Amino acid sequence: MNTPDHQSRGHAEFSPSSLKYVAACAGYQGRDGTSPAAEMGTRIHEALEVFDPSALHTEQEHEIYEQIVKMEQDFMSNFAEIEEELNEIQVEVALDGTETWGTCDRFLILKGSDRAVMADYKTGISIIDPPEKNWQAKAYTTGAFQKYPDIKEIVFAFYVPQHSATLHHTFTREDLPTLVEDLSRVIKAGEEVRPKWESGTPELEECTPTQYCRFCRHEDTCPALGGLVISVAKKLDTTLPDIDPTDVDNPARLSELFNIAKIVENWSMSIKRKTLDALKDGEQLDGLKLRSMGRTRKISDNATFVKIAKKHGIDLDTLLDQVNFPLAKVAKKAGADSRQSFLDECTDAGIVETSDERHCVATQ
Ligand code: SF4
CATH class of the missing domain: 3.90.320 (Lambda Exonuclease; Chain A)
Structure with a gap:
């Protein structure tokens, strides 16, 4: 066969x-x-x-x-x-x-x-x-x-x-x-x-946002979807100004668009929470189902954990290889007087890795 x-x-x-x-x-x-x-x-x-x-x-x-x-x-x-x-x-x-x-x-x-x-x-x-x-x-x-x-x-x-x-x-x-x-x-x-997507974007009125946009490859850049998001945001906050949804690359409009994104993001988070609650309550929702993410487990008593690990042939060095200590938190335990020297000694020992600086957008 x-x-x-x-x-x-x-x-x-x-x-x-x-x-x-x-x-x-x-x-x-x-x-x-x-x-x-x-x-x-x-x-x-x-x-x-x-x-x-x-x-x-x-x-x-x-x-x-x-x-x-x-x-x-x-x-x-x-x-x-x-x-x-x-x-x-x-x-x-x-x-x-x-x-x-x-x-x-x-x-x-x-x-x-x-x-x-x-x-x-x-x-x-x-x-x-x-x-x-x-x-x-x-x-x-x-x-x-x-x-x-x-x-x-x-x-x-x-x-x-x-x-x-x-x-x-x-x-x-x-x-x-x-x-x-x-x-x-x-x-x-x-x-x-x-x-028209091959050479730019279709006209705003040629696209019709629907629930199926989530399956569309142009979801991230579609001006019609931008227009829909702006109209949702304006319903949630009537003081928002009129904004051209095709103007997303204009730095002069970015702070307005950022505020709109935040408003809609908050609204969307609340819808996601409600959807999750409905599924947990056993509601049947079109195209959606409850998926378990498992449960997290953590050790509540480190000393006992170390003893049990040792009993099972896991020595202290092996255990230490598995963990990352929260540097700032541990440094606080050294007390105000020696906190800085503790940090300096760790740095001098070459055991502190520093990541690239991270940023986020803050509102004034
Ligand atoms: S993202 Fe834009 S082009 Fe894609 S289905 Fe939605 S409205 Fe239409």
Whole structure:
């Protein structure tokens, strides 16, 4: 059996899975790179392609895999016999003056050959839009109708185990012109705005800040996002002056922008605290989950610690190699009279390392 390798396959510039973000903002461009969640998703998809979970890494991956297999079996029990079963089907999506392509996880042509079930597995925790509102489903369905001219009806399903949900919708061939029109509009807007990042920034009004900015590679420099931050800050402090969000490199404006950044930072810290509390209270929040950072432990009795270490073969020199003494704190213990000579002696012994001077911005 061939081992699937999803990691190395390419993506269209405006791939079906990114259209949700491009529809929200034509300037959106995803970041390069991967994440542990994306890598887990890839492994589960590869396992589902060949129905072989042996290469999965964790118990959680096995659980998600099993859940998806079960969800698909349950959902497919609603349909007549399957005539043809295709995994990882690549669909070309021909649009009005543009195009895209993508790979959908399952395409099952039903007996009679005029109906099919198309499905995509969602292994993450994000809330998934139902197929009738989902740009990825719309793009895959469009490509499938174009590839299989005899098919009149496609039932599109998302299996979302982390929300125990199978989301489905039936598209008909009559939906095709509207699907093509909607997809063409979104991609053509992206094709017009995205290239402007190569030579500067798009116009302020061409970008629309949304919750998806956090996935956009231009998040740090986007003027529209700057404008949004300034309007948030002005709501929090009505005395703030009007500021041009594109003027971030002008030193004359930096103190105003710095104050705005502080106001929004404080507000954002309070939102982060509230979000953490809500998750700790068991609330379900879209795309967010509680992650344990472990617990810190520290020794409360050094003398006993040294004795126990010695008993376990760890001598004093080895222990001292593991610690950094707080110089200023220890110097205070020498008392006011000998504090300075204590510090001088340490310096003369060549045992004090001094870092580069550190700075922060202080307000007057
Ligand atoms: S950061 Fe700017 S370009 Fe990116 S999605 Fe947000 S508003 Fe659009």
